Amino acid sequence: MRFNIFKNTFLLFVIVMISCAYKTKNEIITKNEPHYSIKNVEKDSSIAVGANQTENYLPLLEKKRVGIVANQTSVIFKKSLTGKNDFTHLVDSLLALNIDIKKVFSPEHGFRGRVDAGELVKDGIDTKTNLPLISLYGKNKKPTKAQLEGLDVVIFDIQDVGVRFYTYISTLHYIMEACAEQNIPVLILDRPNPNGHYIDGPTLKIENKSFLGMHPIPLVHGMTIGEYAQMINGEKWLKNGSQCKITVIPVKHYTHDRFYSLPIRPSPNLPNDQSIKLYPSLGLFEGTNINAGRGTEFQFQRFGAPFLNKDVFNFNYTPVSNFGAKYPKHKNTMCYGKDLKDEELNGVMTLKWVIEAYQNSTDTSKFFNTNNFTKHAGTDKLQQQIEAGLSEETIKATWKKDLDAFKLIRKKYLLYD
Structure with missing residues (x-):
């Protein structure tokens, strides 16, 4: 005892x-x-x-x-x-x-x-x-x-x-x-x-x-x-x-403006800091027929599809079955798109890649999986705005009122500066 x-x-x-x-x-x-x-x-x-x-x-x-x-x-x-x-x-x-x-x-x-x-x-x-x-x-x-x-x-x-x-x-x-x-x-x-x-x-x-x-x-x-x-x-x-x-x-010594690099991969397809930074932007591709790097070693650090214009996108890759993606979009098929592993993006989510991919699709009817895209975006308006050819700046301006209201609510629950 x-x-x-x-x-x-x-x-x-x-x-x-x-x-x-x-x-x-x-x-x-x-x-x-x-x-x-x-x-x-x-x-x-x-x-x-x-x-x-x-x-x-x-x-x-x-x-x-x-x-x-x-x-x-x-x-x-x-x-x-x-x-x-x-x-x-x-x-x-x-x-x-x-x-x-x-x-x-x-x-x-x-x-x-x-x-x-x-x-x-x-x-x-x-x-x-x-x-x-x-x-x-x-x-x-x-x-x-x-x-x-x-x-x-x-x-x-x-x-x-x-x-x-x-x-x-x-x-x-x-x-x-x-x-x-x-x-x-x-x-x-x-x-x-x-x-x-x-x-x-x-x-x-x-x-x-x-x-x-x-x-x-x-x-x-x-x-x-x-x-x-x-x-x-x-x-x-x-x-x-x-x-x-x-x-x-609470976490000791953490503030919201302090950079934090995850020590352990939080899920199979977020392997590093770059993928985590790009995930809010490239994650929208999950609601489309564009591959966002699943089936490669650069998940959420690239995007592509067979129907993107190869005269515009000179980067290409072929998704294959791998850890975390047994059945990636366009498995074993050449995809044309963009490599973003060295892209500098911090403190912002961007629509530029979704817009660019849509505008340079050889067949836009294949682009959106409407129901799934709406679930990811949280609104059906975003797809409509992209299809209407609105700029990123114009689209983001429509978010401001809701973002300002959310920031006031969020403030009540913060544990960290």
Whole structure:
């Protein structure tokens, strides 16, 4: 008995010391995660994510039956004896501390983050921990009463990228709604938003609500998961205006105007900083018949299609089946388009590439997948504006009123400067 108490106390001490010492200035290495290599992050060395602050949330988990919404980004960073940085998964760390984890809920792309975009995630058992895995991207996107039964608290710890159609914030909504209905508190371990330094894009019109966008917010919302959870509650966006009891563990030393490079790939097709910066702009191609780099090693860093004018676009590539894209658009077919891997774009989303591609299609009837494009844009007006030949400047001017209104609402829920 005394040994167990000593063991648990020692483990707690080790993880707390790891949390306090966390820095990402040096080269970081991974173990057994070939697709999710961690890289050097020089511009955010003092940032400590919520998960690293174990001293602030372990007391909230003692003697509780815990569920966790997590994926490959749900890690505690640590410094090894060699001076290099490493990490442990949050689930593994909590189990080592004898926290009573009952089940793991997995979002789009799955618990280990290897499932293609849009592909259903199956229930199962995690082979490493033997914990039951409950999919929130399969038969149901909202946890059922039965799936939440026996839990005292649910942890939400997933890295977001701050774009409305990136589905983790929709998963957050459904977790909060289901937990509010069952009177289960949600503990949110916050992480920085790599696109958190600006707000841009069309605002979703509620008649276009889908899992690709559930709330009347701009395409780029400029909030962390913790801030966004507060907005969901405060604006009473949950069913019947209910509110979920949430506790947010904020990120230390983070501000919205500070650059943050993601240490771990947040999903299969966002491999690096460039793809994450371009994602708000190139993500609109998901609602068209244009390939946005899926099926290559430069996802969301290029675009192309067989029907784009090759006299205008002299760059070409051929998408193939690969990790994260078994069936990319125009698989095994030569695509003409543009290489954007060296494009400088920061603090803004642009329509110039969508407009350029549309205007230089040899057959514009093939361009839009109307229903899907409207879900991504959040409004049917954007497609109409592009088809009418309006300039980017003219289109963006129509967003200003909604963006200004959103900024006032957002201000009420910010946790960081």
